[in-house]
Amino acid sequence: MxxxxxxxxxxxxxxxxxxxxxxxxxxxxxxxxxxxxxxxxxxxxxxxxxxxxxxxxxxxxxxxxxxxxxxxxxxxxxxxxxxxxxxxxxxxxxxxxxxxxxxxxxxxxxxxxxxxxxxTTEPTILKSEESSPITKPKLSFKVTSKTDINLKMTTDVRSKVAENSNLRFEVHYYGVKENRFYTALFISSHQDKDMRVSFAPGDKKIIAEFSKLRDPMPSNQYNSCMIVSDNIVYDDSECTSNNAAAAQAQFEEWQKNNFGISEEGSDQVTVRREIQAADGSLKDYIVPANDTIILIINSPLLNDDTMLTLDGSYYIDGSPDKTFPITLEYEVDKNMGLGLYDLYLTGLLFNY
CATH class of the missing domain: 3.30.457.10 (Copper amine oxidase-like, N-terminal domain)
Structure with a gap:
């Protein structure tokens, strides 16, 4: 053999x-x-x-x-x-x-x-006082009425759920990296109508995660850069440079809208987009009927921050006069880290 x-x-x-x-x-x-x-x-x-x-x-x-x-x-x-x-x-x-x-x-x-x-090498287990463990945040919550969503996070578990007859609100995991706070929110509608979710202004980014069919790669035609002079053929360098710049810009725009995670051979791709306004707010973002949206929120932390609060509201589509509050309060432990959810929360898997 x-x-x-x-x-x-x-x-x-x-x-x-x-x-x-x-x-x-x-x-x-x-x-x-x-x-x-x-x-x-x-x-x-x-x-x-x-x-x-x-x-x-x-x-x-x-x-x-x-x-x-x-x-x-x-x-x-x-x-x-x-x-x-x-x-x-x-x-x-x-x-x-x-x-x-x-x-x-x-x-x-x-x-x-x-x-x-x-x-192999023997796995090293540091003593607790020598290590920097990833704290699993504790999440307690209460629904203050049949319509209000109020979540309070303290340091012991990574996820918890609050819900009422209209909305299911899940905080799956969260943590701190490089003095920025990250949290993943899964928001589901229990209604046969769309829900509209808003968040108050603030210094934060709100990223939506969703699936779509990948767009075709750009295939635009560019100007010919060939010049013939005295039977000599050569390229116009300025024209070539402009074509390359245009092609790069088109590719970057395509990549922004199509880069994400997908199964090999599939045209379905999961992508992320920043959706907050210039002031950090989010207005009337749709949670489709009987469906779930995923939002990743990250915000800088001040040196003396020990609590972080995210305020928002929601209403059933067509009834903006009946708006109900959402409050999320996180106890901030700056040594918490993101642990196994680092790539997911920081977006390295998506490059948004």
């Missing part, structure tokens, strides 16, 4: 790993089923279906990996990969070396025998 005929095998600390889908070599990188490689390292791994991402912890190492983007968040730092994950026989395969090294292991490849040798 030649080396080319051999299947790839993987050992970790001298023990062979068995995979239900064999390892594959793709673009000179070994790919293996994600759960098997994480668990072989002794990592606790989970799958987030809503965001199609893998979350894993081993010791002090924390990883979030979106399988639709060549990007991984390791201990709060983004790492750009050469290739996205792949799906084979209903199994998600991930790059073995990138995952193993992110978990602190050493990886060696023997091309002659097609053996990957992984050597």
């Amino acid at each position: 030649t080396a080319q005929d051999r299947e790839i095998s993987v050992t970790i600390d001298g023990e062979a790993i068995t995979f239900d889908v064999p390892p594959m070599m793709i673009d000179n990188h070994a790919f293996v089923p994600f759960r098997a490689i994480f668990e072989a390292h002794g990592a606790v791994v989970s799958w987030d279906e809503a965001h199609r991402s893998i979350e894993a912890t081993r010791g002090n190492h924390m990883i979030q990996y979106s399988i639709d983007a060549a990007l991984m968040n390791v201990d709060g730092k983004p790492i750009f990969l050469e290739r996205t994950a792949v799906t084979v026989n209903n199994r998600t395969l991930v790059p073995l070396r990138a995952i193993s090294e992110a978990l602190g292991s050493d990886v060696k490849w023997d091309s002659a025998t097609k053996v990957v040798t992984i050597t």
